[in-house]
Amino acid sequence: MSQRPILLQGHERSLTQIKFNKEGDLLFSASKDSLVNVWFSHNGERLGTYDGHNGTVWTLDVDSQSRFLVTGSADNEMRLWSVQSGKCLFVWEFPTAVKRVAFSENDEQIVCITEQRMGHQGAIRVFNINREGDGTNQSREPESMFHPVGSKATVCAFPYMPGLILTGHESGKVALFDAKSGEEVASNERAHMDVVTDLQLSVDRSYFITSSKDKTARIHDAKTLTVLKTFSTETPLNSACLTPNTPYVLLGGGQEAMNVTTTSLRQGKFETRFWHKIFEEEVGRVKGHFGPLNTIAVHPAGTAYASGGEDGFVRVHHFDDSYFRAKPYGDIEILN
Amino acid sequence: EDAAEESNVSAELIAQRKRLVDEWNAWRIRCQEEVAEERRARGVRQEPTRRQEEEREEIE
Numbered sequence: 001m002s003q004r005p006i007l008l009q010g011h012e013r014s015l016t017q018i019k020f021n022k023e024g025d026l027l028f029s030a031s032k033d034s035l036v037n038v039w040f041s042h043n044g045e046r047l048g049t050y051d052g053h054n055g056t057v058w059t060l061d062v063d064s065q066s067r068f069l070v071t072g073s074a075d076n077e078m079r080l081w082s083v084q085s086g087k088c089l090f091v092w093e094f095p096t097a098v099k100r101v102a103f104s105e106n107d108e109q110i111v112c113i114t115e116q117r118m119g120h121q122g123a124i125r126v127f128n129i130n131r132e133g134d135g136t137n138q139s140r141e142p143e144s145m146f147h148p149v150g151s152k153a154t155v156c157a158f159p160y161m162p163g164l165i166l167t168g169h170e171s172g173k174v175a176l177f178d179a180k181s182g183e184e185v186a187s188n189e190r191a192h193m194d195v196v197t198d199l200q201l202s203v204d205r206s207y208f209i210t211s212s213k214d215k216t217a218r219i220h221d222a223k224t225l226t227v228l229k230t231f232s233t234e235t236p237l238n239s240a241c242l243t244p245n246t247p248y249v250l251l252g253g254g255q256e257a258m259n260v261t262t263t264s265l266r267q268g269k270f271e272t273r274f275w276h277k278i279f280e281e282e283v284g285r286v287k288g289h290f291g292p293l294n295t296i297a298v299h300p301a302g303t304a305y306a307s308g309g310e311d312g313f314v315r316v317h318h319f320d321d322s323y324f325r326a327k328p329y330g331d332i333e334i335l336n
Numbered sequence: 337e338d339a340a341e342e343s344n345v346s347a348e349l350i351a352q353r354k355r356l357v358d359e360w361n362a363w364r365i366r367c368q369e370e371v372a373e374e375r376r377a378r379g380v381r382q383e384p385t386r387r388q389e390e391e392r393e394e395i396e
Contacts (some may be wrong), residue, residue, distance in 0.1 A: 085337065335360070
């Protein structure tokens with residue numbers, strides 16, 4: 001399905017989240033080793049490191065201009081970085097760990113989830129980002145903050161509808177919240193039967209895919225939260241993504257094996273699964289990691305994808321022509 | 337007879353797949369209109385079309 005992958009070696013522990021920038025020339029990676037790295041996606045060369053967190057970096061996002069990077073960590077900090085210089089521009093401190101961050105479509109806001117722990121409720125905060133000047137002049141206070149009642153939020157994003165925050169929860173719920181009032185304006189309590197582990201939006205933010213420990217991934221309408229497609233696998237899933245120019249979704253996860261595979265093997269047996277987005281059928285698998293896949297990202301042009309594993313590796317796969325030529329279901333036009 | 341049945345099944349399958357694709361594409365078109373309308377309502381800049389970019393260059 002694709003030529004030999006590029007292995008990015010530079011993290012000493014599990015990957016937690018990886019993301020391409022809008023152009024797709026850069027790949028950002030966050031890890032339990034407390035580092036954030038940026039790589040050239042075409043050759044896997046490391047361009048730099050964002051060094052400053054003192055704990056697992058759980059999450060990251062990069063703005064559409066590749067100017068600001070935001071990261072969230074188990075050290076209870078959210079940091080804003082200059083992508084180019086690697087300099088930390090601002091630090092927000094919280095009572096608990098930051099589990100998920102995401103930029104708004106216009107780059108002017110960041111939404112973040114902080115963990116529920118020891119007398120602290122889980123919280124969702126929205127920050128206005130000051131893009132004037134060098135980026136160091138940020139407001140310490142959020143524009144809004146609310147505490148979802150019931151199951152805690154694990155993932156979040158800004159859909160295309162203004163003023164709303166999209167969330168996935170520990171219980172398997174998917175919901176929409178009013179960003180100002182914190183009111184839950186829509187929910188699908190049974191979107192999944194177990195923890196929602198990832199949520200990735202379509203390009204226009206009108207639909208999204210979620211992965212869950214319940215071994216399924218699902219596509220939902222962002223406005224109605226209706227489940228449109230379900231992909232049922234035999235393993236807990238940690239990540240799911242949509243591709244922009246082929247009708248596939250990519251799923252990753254896996255259960256940690258009891259006996260560790262010998263590292264003398266060139267590649268492990270944990271796989272990225274390709275499913276047809278419309279027909280809900282598996283179309284292929286790519287082996288690679290020595291442990292579960294924690295995070296998958298697709299190049300915005302759809303020409304490559306990357307996976308980050310529990311094994312500490314990032315693997316970048318550039319698709320060859322045969323991947324795009326292969327049309328197992330014939331020549332049909334599927335709108336993105 | 338078997339061959340006839342097989343081609344029947346595959347014809348059914350092809351029709352089913354076509355239905356799924358048509359359903360998805362119809363929904364996408366509705367969605368794309370809603371997204372565009374939302375952006376217009378907010379006065380958000382749309383991704384400029386090639387023609388708009390050319391016009392702008394001419395003005396400059």
